[in-house]
Amino acid sequence: MKQLSAGALLLVLMASPASAQTPAAPRLAVPRTSDGKPDLNGVWQALSTADWDLQDHAARLGVPAGQGVVEGNDIPYTPAALAQKQQNVKNRATADPESKCFLLGVPRTMYAPYPFQIVQSPVYIAILSEYAHTTRSVLNSEHPPGPITWFMGDSRGRWEGDTLVVDVKYFTDQTWFDRVGNFHSADLHVVERYTMETPDHIRYEATLEDPKVFTRPWKIAFTLYRRKEPNVRVLEYECYAYAQEEQARRGELGPR
Numbered sequence: 001m002k003q004l005s006a007g008a009l010l011l012v013l014m015a016s017p018a019s020a021q022t023p024a025a026p027r028l029a030v031p032r033t034s035d036g037k038p039d040l041n042g043v044w045q046a047l048s049t050a051d052w053d054l055q056d057h058a059a060r061l062g063v064p065a066g067q068g069v070v071e072g073n074d075i076p077y078t079p080a081a082l083a084q085k086q087q088n089v090k091n092r093a094t095a096d097p098e099s100k101c102f103l104l105g106v107p108r109t110m111y112a113p114y115p116f117q118i119v120q121s122p123v124y125i126a127i128l129s130e131y132a133h134t135t136r137s138v139l140n141s142e143h144p145p146g147p148i149t150w151f152m153g154d155s156r157g158r159w160e161g162d163t164l165v166v167d168v169k170y171f172t173d174q175t176w177f178d179r180v181g182n183f184h185s186a187d188l189h190v191v192e193r194y195t196m197e198t199p200d201h202i203r204y205e206a207t208l209e210d211p212k213v214f215t216r217p218w219k220i221a222f223t224l225y226r227r228k229e230p231n232v233r234v235l236e237y238e239c240y241a242y243a244q245e246e247q248a249r250r251g252e253l254g255p256r
Contacts, residue, residue: 003203005047005204007033009029010046011096011189016191017130019040020181021151022223023131025207028198028199029199030162030196030197030198030199031118031199033122034122037159037162037164038120038162038164038196039120039122039196040118040120040125040164040194040196040202041118041120042118042155042226042227043111043115043117043226043227043232043233043234044115044116044117044118044202044224044225044226044227045114045116045118045224045227046110046111046112046180046204046222046224046225047066047084047128047129047223048066048067048069048111048222049063049065049066049073049166049229050066050068050069050111050178050220050222051068051108051111051112051113051178051179052064052066052178052179052180053066053068053178053179053180053182054068054069054070054075054177054178054182054220055068055070055073056068057180057241057254059225063179065170065244069220069221069222070218070219071218071220071221072218074087074218075182075218076215076216076218077091077213077214077247078213081183081212081214083181084183085181085183086140087181087211088170088176088180088182088183088192089180089181090114091181092179092180092186094107095176095181095225096176096179096181097134097174097176098179099177099238101132101239102151102174102175103126103131103132103152104133104134104151104155104175105152105171105172105175105176105177105192105218106133106136106149106152106153106155106168106171106192107177107190107208108175108176108177108178108191108205109127109129109131109134109136109152110132110192110204110206110224111222112129112131113230114129114130114131115126115129115130115234116130116134116234117233117234119180120150120154122137123139123163124137124139124140125137125138125157126138128234129234130234130235130237131237131239132238132239132240133236134152136152136155137153137155138156138157138164139154139155139156139157140156142156142247143156143167143170144167146170148170149171149172149186150170150172151171151172151174151175153170153171153190154168154169154170154186155168156168161165162195162196163193163194163195164191164193164194164195165193165194166191166192166193166194167190167191167225168189168190168191169188169189169190171187171188172186173186183213184208184210185208185210185212185213186215187208187211187212187213188207188208188209188213189208189209189210190206190207190208191206191207192204192205192206193205194204196225197223198229199226201223201224201225201226202223202224203221203223203224204221204223204224205220205221205223206219206220206221208218208220212220219239
């Protein structure tokens with residue numbers, strides 16, 4: 001048989017049908033509950049640096065470099081709100097509500113550096129965080145009549161196919177999105193989407209709207225990872241106790 005030249009062999013390989021290529025790995029089936037919904041039960045944690053800064057940022061003292069989780073890396077502040085954000089940055093050491101041990105709000109509680117547990121049933125979902133015993137109740141019903149002011153807002157959930165959609169409103173304005181002063185007003189409205197992509201990964205997306213602070217809705221997205229250590233569980237982070245210990249060490253606490 002006549003041998004093919006190197007060039008002719010290359011042409012033959014380039015012309016090979018796509019079916020001859022290695023097929024893509026099949027997508028892993030996700031676990032499901034008795035009612036057929038994706039089973040989100042378990043301990044999860046984000047592995048991003050969004051709690052330090054939602055947007056792309058370089059490393060600095062005490063802060064790791066990180067890639068942002070904001071779609072387009074742009075937070076669309078109004079001019080007045082941008083000025084407030086810049087003022088927040090200057091005062092972040094003491095102005096960040098986290099430094100006062102306030103609850104972190106939504107969506108910050110989802111990417112803060114603490115694990116959390118999802119407990120799921122057909123009519124009720126709870127999200128239990130290690131940080132300061134934070135508990136979110138996601139009910140399958142309509143929001144109550146407002147106005148109401150809560151640190152964690154009011155969460156109401158529904159399923160759209162295999163995606164859990166959680167509508168959250170009725171916030172206080174006493175939380176930030178991160179440690180560099182990105183903030184919101186009490187009119188914040190958040191729509192979260194939880195999509196289980198594999199048994200150990202949830203795609204988390206949140207659309208944020210607040211006409212008092214932003215010129216348009218904007219979106220964040222990242223992955224939640226299942227914690228798989230043997231006997232993994234959510235422990236306790238008593239922020240108030242640690243804050244008081246630090247104040248006592250500095251001599252800032254007087255007699256009770």
